[in-house]
Amino acid sequence: MAKKQILLNAFNMNCVGHINHGLWTHPRDNSVDYNTLEYWTDLARTLERGLFDGLFIADIIGVYDVYQHSIDLTLRESIQLPVNDPLLLVSAMAAATKHLGFGITSNLSYEPPYLFARRMSTLDHLTRGRIGWNIVTGYLESGARAMGLDGLTAHDQRYERAEDYLELVYKLWEGSWEDGAVRRDKAARVFADPARVHRVRHQGPYYQLDGYHLCEPSIQRTPLLFQAGTSPRGQQFSARHAEAIFISAQDKAATRKVVQELRQQAVQAGRRPEDLKIFVGIAAVVGKTKREAEEKFDDYWHYASAEAGLAHFASSVNVDFARYGLDEPIDYRGGNAIESAAQTAQANALNRRKLLERFRLGSRYPTLVGDAQHVADELESWANDVGVDGFNLSRTVTPESYEDFIDLVIPELQSRGSYKTAYAEGSLRHKLFGAGDRLPARHPAASQRHVPTATPLARANQHEAAHPV
Amino acid sequence: MAKKQILLNAFNMNCVGHINHGLWTHPRDNSVDYNTLEYWTDLARTLERGLFDGLFIADIIGVYDVYQHSIDLTLRESIQLPVNDPLLLVSAMAAATKHLGFGITSNLSYEPPYLFARRMSTLDHLTRGRIGWNIVTGYLESGARAMGLDGLTAHDQRYERAEDYLELVYKLWEGSWEDGAVRRDKAARVFADPARVHRVRHQGPYYQLDGYHLCEPSIQRTPLLFQAGTSPRGQQFSARHAEAIFISAQDKAATRKVVQELRQQAVQAGRRPEDLKIFVGIAAVVGKTKREAEEKFDDYWHYASAEAGLAHFASSVNVDFARYGLDEPIDYRGGNAIESAAQTAQANALNRRKLLERFRLGSRYPTLVGDAQHVADELESWANDVGVDGFNLSRTVTPESYEDFIDLVIPELQSRGSYKTAYAEGSLRHKLFGAGDRLPARHPAASQRHVPTATPLARANQHEAAHPV
Numbered sequence: 044m045a046k047k048q049i050l051l052n053a054f055n056m057n058c059v060g061h062i063n064h065g066l067w068t069h070p071r072d073n074s075v076d077y078n079t080l081e082y083w084t085d086l087a088r089t090l091e092r093g094l095f096d097g098l099f100i101a102d103i104i105g106v107y108d109v110y111q112h113s114i115d116l117t118l119r120e121s122i123q124l125p126v127n128d129p130l131l132l133v134s135a136m137a138a139a140t141k142h143l144g145f146g147i148t149s150n151l152s153y154e155p156p157y158l159f160a161r162r163m164s165t166l167d168h169l170t171r172g173r174i175g176w177n178i179v180t181g182y183l184e185s186g187a188r189a190m191g192l193d194g195l196t197a198h199d200q201r202y203e204r205a206e207d208y209l210e211l212v213y214k215l216w217e218g219s220w221e222d223g224a225v226r227r228d229k230a231a232r233v234f235a236d237p238a239r240v241h242r243v244r245h246q247g248p249y250y251q252l253d254g255y256h257l258c259e260p261s262i263q264r265t266p267l268l269f270q271a272g273t274s275p276r277g278q279q280f281s282a283r284h285a286e287a288i289f290i291s292a293q294d295k296a297a298t299r300k301v302v303q304e305l306r307q308q309a310v311q312a313g314r315r316p317e318d319l320k321i322f323v324g325i326a327a328v329v330g331k332t333k334r335e336a337e338e339k340f341d342d343y344w345h346y347a348s349a350e351a352g353l354a355h356f357a358s359s360v361n362v363d364f365a366r367y368g369l370d371e372p373i374d375y376r377g378g379n380a381i382e383s384a385a386q387t388a389q390a391n392a393l394n395r396r397k398l399l400e401r402f403r404l405g406s407r408y409p410t411l412v413g414d415a416q417h418v419a420d421e422l423e424s425w426a427n428d429v430g431v432d433g434f435n436l437s438r439t440v441t442p443e444s445y446e447d448f449i450d451l452v453i454p455e456l457q458s459r460g461s462y463k464t465a466y467a468e469g470s471l472r473h474k475l476f477g478a479g480d481r482l483p484a485r486h487p488a489a490s491q492r493h494v495p496t497a498t499p500l501a502r503a504n505q506h507e508a509a510h511p512v
Numbered sequence: 513m514a515k516k517q518i519l520l521n522a523f524n525m526n527c528v529g530h531i532n533h534g535l536w537t538h539p540r541d542n543s544v545d546y547n548t549l550e551y552w553t554d555l556a557r558t559l560e561r562g563l564f565d566g567l568f569i570a571d572i573i574g575v576y577d578v579y580q581h582s583i584d585l586t587l588r589e590s591i592q593l594p595v596n597d598p599l600l601l602v603s604a605m606a607a608a609t610k611h612l613g614f615g616i617t618s619n620l621s622y623e624p625p626y627l628f629a630r631r632m633s634t635l636d637h638l639t640r641g642r643i644g645w646n647i648v649t650g651y652l653e654s655g656a657r658a659m660g661l662d663g664l665t666a667h668d669q670r671y672e673r674a675e676d677y678l679e680l681v682y683k684l685w686e687g688s689w690e691d692g693a694v695r696r697d698k699a700a701r702v703f704a705d706p707a708r709v710h711r712v713r714h715q716g717p718y719y720q721l722d723g724y725h726l727c728e729p730s731i732q733r734t735p736l737l738f739q740a741g742t743s744p745r746g747q748q749f750s751a752r753h754a755e756a757i758f759i760s761a762q763d764k765a766a767t768r769k770v771v772q773e774l775r776q777q778a779v780q781a782g783r784r785p786e787d788l789k790i791f792v793g794i795a796a797v798v799g800k801t802k803r804e805a806e807e808k809f810d811d812y813w814h815y816a817s818a819e820a821g822l823a824h825f826a827s828s829v830n831v832d833f834a835r836y837g838l839d840e841p842i843d844y845r846g847g848n849a850i851e852s853a854a855q856t857a858q859a860n861a862l863n864r865r866k867l868l869e870r871f872r873l874g875s876r877y878p879t880l881v882g883d884a885q886h887v888a889d890e891l892e893s894w895a896n897d898v899g900v901d902g903f904n905l906s907r908t909v910t911p912e913s914y915e916d917f918i919d920l921v922i923p924e925l926q927s928r929g930s931y932k933t934a935y936a937e938g939s940l941r942h943k944l945f946g947a948g949d950r951l952p953a954r955h956p957a958a959s960q961r962h963v964p965t966a967t968p969l970a971r972a973n974q975h976e977a978a979h980p981v
Contacts, residue, residue, distance in 0.1 A: 057634070059703055060703075065701075067698070067703065068698040068699075068701055069698075070698065075696050075698075075703070078634075078637035078638070078728070078730075079637070079638070079640075080603060080606060080607050080638050080639075084607060104626075104627070104726070105723070106723070106724055106726075113706075114706065114709070114724070115706040118703065118704040118705070118706045118709055119701065119702050119703060119704065119705075119706065120701070120703065121703035121704065124704075124724070124726065125694075125704075125726060125727050125728040126726050126727075127630065127633065127634040127637060127726070127727055128627075128630050128631050128634040130600065131599065131600065131602065131603055131631060131634045131635055131638065132603060132638070133600065133603070134549060134552075134600055134601060134602070134603050134604035134605075135603035135604050135606065135607040135638070136603075137549060137604065138549050138553060138604040138607060138608070139607070153624055153626075153627060154624075154627070155622055155623075155624070155659060157573075157622075157658050157659050157660070158573070158597075158622060158623070161596065161597050162597050162600060164596065165526070165547075165596040165597040165600050166600055168547035168548070168596060169547070169548070169549050169600065169601070169604070170549075171548075185723060186723075188721075188722040188723055189626050189721060189722065189723025189724070190624060190626050190627075190721075191626070191719060191720035191721050191722075225594075227544050229536070229537040229538075229539065229544075230537075232534075232537055232588065232589070232817075233588050234528055234529075234536065234544070234587065234588060234589065234590035235587040235588065235590065235593075235594075236587070236588075237582075237583065237584040237587045237588065240583070240587055250660060251660035252658060252659075252660050253657040253658065253660075254574070254575070254654060254655075254657055254658025255575055255583070255593070255658070257573070257575075257593065257594060257595050257596070258594050258595075258596055259547070259594040261547075348701075
């Protein structure tokens with residue numbers, strides 16, 4: 044039997060400080076150039092050289108103002124502020140590459156669905172089927188206030204709204220234009236066959252629509268659906284909708300349980316365990332030898348900011364850790380639901396000193412330090428023992444952390460038969476699942492598809508035929 | 513005195529049929545490839561070869577369903593349907609060029625201002641100051657219904673809302689981050705100085721905001737502001753806010769009056785006549801000789817669709833022309849206010865036969881047909897006698913209509929001293945006005961600027977200093 048193939052996304056954000064905080068100050072780190080095109084087109088080419096499946100770009104609407112009740116440290120350490128729009132990077136990177144996928148975070152609580160559906164379709168066209176959407180609903184009070192709202196919608200209600208939103212955009216992506224609607228027939232003067240383009244009506248509890256999708260069908264129609272929710276309601280949502288799930292984890296045994304639960308919930312939702320590709324967030328500091336890797340880690344460590352990592356975490360869990368003494372036990376029941384119960388329990392047993400020690404490179408993510416063999420051993424263990432499908436590799440000192448990984452770890456994985464040696468052809472979805480460009484019939488989006496219209500074009504002149512909904 | 517320099521934008525849209533309808537069926541027309549990256553990067557390179565100032569991309573939210581109360585013809589002739597998102601094209605084209613500006617249409621009625629402000633800032637960063645925004649408020653009932661609304665907001669109220677929207681985004685672009693706020697100082701571990709980043713509060717009649725701009729200042733801060741309103745309320749709005757105004761016109765004497773009125777209104781709004789760059793929409797069919805141009809026009813004419821042009825116009829003025837006999841006088845008082853009074857009066861005297869004759873290449877725009885000397889004569893006449901500053905050149909058969917113009921007309925204009933022979937350095941705004949990257953102090957956006965904070969970084973640790981608003 045063929046060895047399990049490890050999937051790989053680079054994890055990044057259109058900002059300076061993303062996950063491993065403070066490393067922007069390293070002399071070789073170029074993340075301060077995040078606002079230039081070259082930064083992104085160079086990165087995309089680098090990742091494609093490493094045969095990365097995708098570049099996953101996080102996003103946040105709002106600022107981290109919980110720690111010290113201020114954004115001072117956020118600004119000084121550029122903790123995801125400033126943060127530019129991620130979608131607008133895609134077309135330049137797509138022009139610089141051929142295979143790399145793009146998983147882009149967009150917050151559905153704030154993006155009007157009719158316009159958002161067009162954005163995704165446009166990018167799926169321009170990338171020839173390489174676009175994915177990381178579905179988030181937002182968790183920052185500062186974001187809600189910036190959007191002119193009184194405050195954040197309650198967590199579970201955000202998921203109710205997300206269900207409604209997805210039903211609406213599925214109708215646009217899957218149901219408005221049939222396959223075969225677009226003919227591009229110059230001689231017959233028929234760009235599109237009106238009998239095969241359908242008016243969509245949606246009267247949901249949160250969203251309404253009466254109109255046509257503005258875009259002709261793109262290769263994937265619905266973008267590849269990413270999700271990162273690990274709350275109970277978030278897991279339920281993921282199991283129903285997500286094709287790729289991004290989890291953060293430290294403990295292998297606990298993660299193995301989460302992975303099994305997610306796949307079971309997918310089955311309960313009428314899907315298959317393998318319909319979910321589960322990615323875990325990691326960082327890696329790799330050297331030609333163990334010693335070189337450790338020296339590199341020590342060098343990085345001098346530039347990292349554990350306090351910035353803690354300030355970021357403070358907004359994630361909505362607790363101002365600065366209010367506690369270094370050794371004072373921290374109680375933060377009522378923390379934000381983006382954290383899994385397991386993580387919350389772990390953190391509850393901690394004080395600020397211990398927390399700071401955990402943010403060694405400014406991040407809570409597992410950081411693999413060692414030579415290529417060690418890193419490959421760990422990745423294979425997560426894949427085979429824990430059961431994840433792949434990794435979202437965060438950057439440390441950029442771009443060298445990606446380059447080191449590509450130069451050292453990728454060949455090692457390839458020599459073990461755990462990583463592809465060439466890209467497959469086709470869309471992002473087909474590359475990941477090997478079963479075509481479109482969502483399978485068992486996914487809820489498929490129920491929004493229109494039964495193909497058999498009428499000849501001639502019937503298009505009949506008003507009723509063109510408006511069958 | 514130096515000769516008046518003619519400004520030039522290409523006028524295009526992320527769709528197949530834009531202005532000169534039906535020409536997508538011409539064997540050499542490639543507009544059916546609008547959904548590929550190459551179509552746009554090739555176009556951008558072509559325009560930069562012709563030293564075009566900008567590529568102006570129109571947009572529409574909604575479908576043209578007035579003519580025959582149907583979208584059948586709209587689909588068959590692809591009359592601005594499908595239409596993909598224009599903003600997402602920019603980064604790829606920016607990577608393929610160095611100087612070309614991008615004037616992108618976005619409908620403020622539907623785009624949340626906090627997110628829209630970030631989109632514009634992101635593109636201004638990525639393009640190094642080459643982004644412009646064509647401010648529209650929408651006029652299609654079908655667009656409002658697709659957005660889940662009961663119907664369109666009344667015309668004048670849309671402009672009231674636009675005033676509120678602009679005040680909010682000006683605050684973000686001009687007032688949230690001072691010049692000098694961003695230090696990128698690795699040694700001192702200071703990315704941004706908290707004392708120079710300000711919280712923005714806005715409590716307008718339509719929009720509210722309490723937060724920080726998510727982006728550091730871009731080169732232009734506020735994008736170059738385009739506007740195309742020619743109703744009385746639209747003119748008033750343009751005179752106050754717009755830096756570039758796009759007008760459609762047929763009659764030179766009437767247009768001369770409009771141009772004078774616009775500049776007078778700008779003066780009444782505290783600005784200068786030359787603060788407005790006025791562009792008129794035209795098409796050109798150029799040949800090496802008059803005869804070659806006329807033969808080319810005849811060839812194009814066989815593929816054009818006057819009926820598609822009329823169907824487009826039907827939605828512009830909200831009149832179903834199909835209801836009238838060919839020679840029956842058309843009365844459409846109450847037509848849409850996007851049309852100038854002069855045009856409405858002209859059209860009122862027409863019947864459908866005469867209207868169809870006016871849409872010779874599927875468009876109402878003036879179409880110059882002739883050799884380079886004739887076309888250059890006409891352009892100079894519009895510039896010098898009518899007083900416009902430049903042209904939005906629509907495509908006929910694409911890309912050859914742009915290539916013909918660049919190969920034949922541009923050298924003729926250059927030989928006359930009416931057109932630049934090289935790009936100036938700097939941002940789009942500086943290229944057009946020669947007075948720096950930012951809006952002048954007499955523009956209303958300037959009143960949202962923050963008086964520079966003189967405090968040293970040390971004060972940033974004081975909470976009050978970091979939140980002076």
